[in-house]
Every structure is written in structure tokens, then in C-alpha cells.
Amino acid sequence: MIKNDCDLANLNEHMKKTLKLNLCQSRAKNINSCPICGHDKYIKYGFYSGVQRYKCKNRYCEKTFSLSTNFIWSYSKKSPEKWAEFIELMLAKKTLRYCAKKLEINLSTAFYWRHKVLKGLTFHNIPKYLYGDVHIGKAIMRENFKGNRNIKDSFRKDIWIVAAKGKQDNILSLPVCKNGWNAKEFEEKVYKKIDKESYIKAYGDRYIWAIAKKHNLNSIKTKEEVELKIRNFTGNVNKWFSCFRGIATKYLRGYLCWFIIFYRDKEFTNMSILYELAKDCSFINTEKIRLVLEE
Ligand SMILES: [Zn+2]
Numbered sequence: 249m250i251k252n253d254c255d256l257a258n259l260n261e262h263m264k265k266t267l268k269l270n271l272c273q274s275r276a277k278n279i280n281s282c283p284i285c286g287h288d289k290y291i292k293y294g295f296y297s298g299v300q301r302y303k304c305k306n307r308y309c310e311k312t313f314s315l316s317t318n319f320i321w322s323y324s325k326k327s328p329e330k331w332a333e334f335i336e337l338m339l340a341k342k343t344l345r346y347c348a349k350k351l352e353i354n355l356s357t358a359f360y361w362r363h364k365v366l367k368g369l370t371f372h373n374i375p376k377y378l379y380g381d382v383h384i385g386k387a388i389m390r391e392n393f394k395g396n397r398n399i400k401d402s403f404r405k406d407i408w409i410v411a412a413k414g415k416q417d418n419i420l421s422l423p424v425c426k427n428g429w430n431a432k433e434f435e436e437k438v439y440k441k442i443d444k445e446s447y448i449k450a451y452g453d454r455y456i457w458a459i460a461k462k463h464n465l466n467s468i469k470t471k472e473e474v475e476l477k478i479r480n481f482t483g484n485v486n487k488w489f490s491c492f493r494g495i496a497t498k499y500l501r502g503y504l505c506w507f508i509i510f511y512r513d514k515e516f517t518n519m520s521i522l523y524e525l526a527k528d529c530s531f532i533n534t535e536k537i538r539l540v541l542e543e
Pocket residue numbers: 282283284285286287304305306309310311
């Protein structure tokens with residue numbers, strides 16, 4: 249007997265399951281400890297709905313977990329497709345209000361989802377090492393306490409944002425210091441990542457220029473080419489940020505990673521980002537994200 253499936257409901261159901269399974273498998277290599285207690289000894293413990301399960305060998309824990317534990321959509325009861333749609337809307341810079349309406353989720357859910365994605369981007373989008381000709385520029389933004397009701401002081405410090413690009417397509421961009429130049433923080437957050445033999449080219453900042461001059465004493469000068477992405481960083485980042493009507497300083501780092509995704513040559517799609525996020529085993533539930541954000 250043949251049971252018809254003219255509107256392809258079976259196929260859709262199958263596709264959903266396949267996507268979820270596939271996303272689970274993409275993180276198999278990244279699980280290296282029990283997500284409940286952190287113990288590094290665990291054993292395979294069968295399958296549930298096609299997903300590998302494990303059992304922790306710490307005798308005080310002995311909990312089971314699987315490749316779908318602490319997934320980006322864990323605890324939210326929403327499907328991976330919903331997340332793919334959300335990421336697509338986020339890449340298109342749609343407002344949270346628009347996302348919430350379109351996906352039929354709460355505005356506060358949309359807010360936490362954005363921050364989960366931003367947290368994921370921070371993990372995957374920061375170059376650890378810069379080599380070749382390294383171009384460094386900066387932008388200054390005013391400190392912003394958006395969302396924080398307890399701040400009465402109207403004084404806003406300047407936040408120094410540094411952007412650095414080596415030979416790779418990726419760009420290191422992060423807030424480095426507050427209220428004036430701080431050489432120690434620059435050393436820690438940026439300079440340490442630069443290869444000793446690199447040639448540094450500084451744009452529009454005397455402090456960075458001085459560091460470049462000192463560093464380059466030991467480097468071989470190359471044919472200097474202008475890196476427009478760094479030279480025009482200030483204007484471009486301000487333009488891209490303008491639609492948000494102010495970003496709280498505590499979220500700046502995540503938003504910069506989001507900007508860099510837009511700014512890089514490499515093409516990102518919602519699915520490539522979803523797979524990247526899926527690989528991360530450290531996603532915590534929304535309640536905990538809320539606590540982290542309110543710190
Ligand atoms: Zn455990």
C-alpha cells in the first residue's frame with residue numbers, strides 16, 4: 249500500500265531531523281569533557297534519536313549527556329531551522345522587533361538569541377595570530393551605558409577600538425582601552441599576537457605609529473601598500489553601527505565581531521554560521537546568559 253505525501257510533510261520532517269543530526273555530528277570532535285561537571289573521562293553510552301550519548305565517569309557525577317547537550321538552541325525548545333532563519337535576519341541587520349514578529353517569538357527571546365549569536369561570533373571570529381604586513385588603525389567611541397538603569401553619572405569615557413589586519417582576510421578588532429591610550433593593554437590585547445618579523449603600518453594615530461616605528465627597526469621594509477579596510481575603519485564602523493542607535497559598551501566586543509563578518513572578503517551564510525555555532529559546546533541556557541549579561 250502506498251500512503252501519499254503530496255505536500256511533502258514526510259520529506260520536511262526528514263530534512264529537519266537530518267539537519268539536526270548533521271549539526272550534532274559537526275561538534276563530535278569538539279566535545280572533550282562532561283558539560284555538567286567538566287570531568288574529562290566519559291564513555292560512549294548508546295544513541296538517542298540517532299544522536300550519540302555519553303556517560304560521565306566521575307563517580308560524583310555519572311550524568312549522561314549527548315552531542316546535542318548545550319547546543320545553541322538547547323533549552324529554547326525552538327528548532328534549528330528557526331535559528332537558521334534568525335541568523336539570516338540578523339545578517340540582514342533586521343531589528344529585534346522585526347525578528348520577533350517574523351519568527352513569532354518574544355522580543356526578549358530575540359534579544360537573548362542575538363546575544364547568544366554574538367557570543368558565538370566572539371569565539372570563532374578573532375584571529376589569534378597576525379603575520380605579514382600588519383596594518384593597524386583605530387576608532388574612538390563614547391562609552392555607553394544603554395540598558396543599565398543604575399548609572400546616574402553622565403560622564404562618558406572614550407573607548408579606544410583597535411583594528412589590525414595581517415596577511416589573512418580576517419581582522420582583529422576589539423575595544424582596547426578606556427579614557428586615553430594604554431600601552432600595556434595594547435601590548436596584551438593586540439601586540440602579543442603580531443609576528444616578530446611582521447612589518448607594521450600604522451594609520452592615523454601617533455601612539456600606534458610610535459609602536460610601529462620601534463617594532464619595524466627589526467623588520468624588513470616591504471613595498472608599502474595601503475589597506476583600505478583599516479585606513480577607512482573609523483568611517484565604516486561608525487556608519488555600520490549607526491542604525492543601532494547606541495550600543496552598550498559591555499556588548500561592543502560582540503558587535504565588532506558581527507561588523508567584521510560583514511567587513512571581511514569571506515562570504516558568510518546563515519548556514520555556515522549555524523554550523524560554526526553548533527560546533528561550540530559551551531552554550532549555556534538562556535537563564536545563565538541573562539545573568540552573564542546583567543553582570
Ligand atoms: Zn560529569
